[in-house]
Amino acid sequence: AQRVTQPEKLLSVFKGAPVELKCNYSYSGSPELFWYVQYSRQRLQLLLRHISRESIKGFTADLNKGETSFHLKKPFAQEEDSAMYYCALSSRDKIIFGKGTRLHILP
Amino acid sequence: GAVVSQHPSWVICKSGTSVKIECRSLDFQATTMFWYRQFPKQSLMLMATSNEGSKATYEQGVEKDKFLINHASLTLSTLTVTSAHPEDSSFYICSASPPAGLTDTQYFGPGTRLTVL
Numbered sequence: 001a002q003r004v005t006q007p008e009k010l011l012s013v014f015k016g017a018p019v020e021l022k023c024n025y026s027y028s029g030s031p032e033l034f035w036y037v038q039y040s041r042q043r044l045q046l047l048l049r050h051i052s053r054e055s056i057k058g059f060t061a062d063l064n065k066g067e068t069s070f071h072l073k074k075p076f077a078q079e080e081d082s083a084m085y086y087c088a089l090s091s092r093d094k095i096i097f098g099k100g101t102r103l104h105i106l107p
Numbered sequence: 108g109a110v111v112s113q114h115p116s117w118v119i120c121k122s123g124t125s126v127k128i129e130c131r132s133l134d135f136q137a138t139t140m141f142w143y144r145q146f147p148k149q150s151l152m153l154m155a156t157s158n159e160g161s162k163a164t165y166e167q168g169v170e171k172d173k174f175l176i177n178h179a180s181l182t183l184s185t186l187t188v189t190s191a192h193p194e195d196s197s198f199y200i201c202s203a204s205p206p207a208g209l210t211d212t213q214y215f216g217p218g219t220r221l222t223v224l
Contacts, residue, residue: 044151044200044215086150094141095213099150 002027002091004098012104013077021072021101023061023087032090033070035061036097039083047072047085057081079105109135111203113216120191121224128186128219130201136181137203141213142174145198157184181206191223 003026013019025031035047048056050063050070061072070087082105087098110133120126130140139158143151155176156164163176173195175187184203188195198220202213 043217097151
């Protein structure tokens with residue numbers, strides 16, 4: 001079964017500390033994985049995708065097929081990073097979302 | 108960048124009535140639109156995939172007769188919640204994909220909050 005698991009509902013991190021949002025997936029085949037972000041009172045938007053291997057707003061995510069993971073990382077958290085983060089997997093013609101992790105950056 | 112709008116942004120209706128929610132792609136043509144439902148503090152649940160000019164594809168467990176989807180043009184898809192009941196109260200979000208884009212190139216609307224009394 002295709003599934004995206006985000007084990008943490010809430011993650012609180014002090015400003016300047018490293019951030020890691022966990023994501024594991026279950027998929028038979030070559031997955032396409034993404035991270036979406038939803039800031040307070042804003043719409044959902046794409047943060048990054050694994051095929052681009054890019055860094056957006058200081059965030060990176062590496063696909064680890066052996067561990068079936070796609071964790072989102074940032075070395076130094078900023079207050080504006082507080083938001084809801086969703087890991088997602090592209091399956092055929094649709095996207096499957098994880099349950100999301102709320103990242104709260106403490107001052 | 109690509110913009111997707113939804114109308115209305117919120118609606119309150121009486122139990123038993125029907126409510127229509129519009130999703131528009133403002134500056135691109137969307138071959139495919141998606142409808143999601145989001146419960147408080149929970150993830151997005153895909154309800155259906157709407158393809159222009161053809162019938163929508165519903166996810167398992169979603170009643171097609173209750174959630175009517177029409178995608179009559181490349182810029183507009185509508186979701187009608189028929190005979191709404193309080194349990195249908197939720198946040199409904201649409202997204203749209205341009206024709207040449209990959210599945211991942213989805214642009215999300217701001218959502219519509221439906222409250223059924």
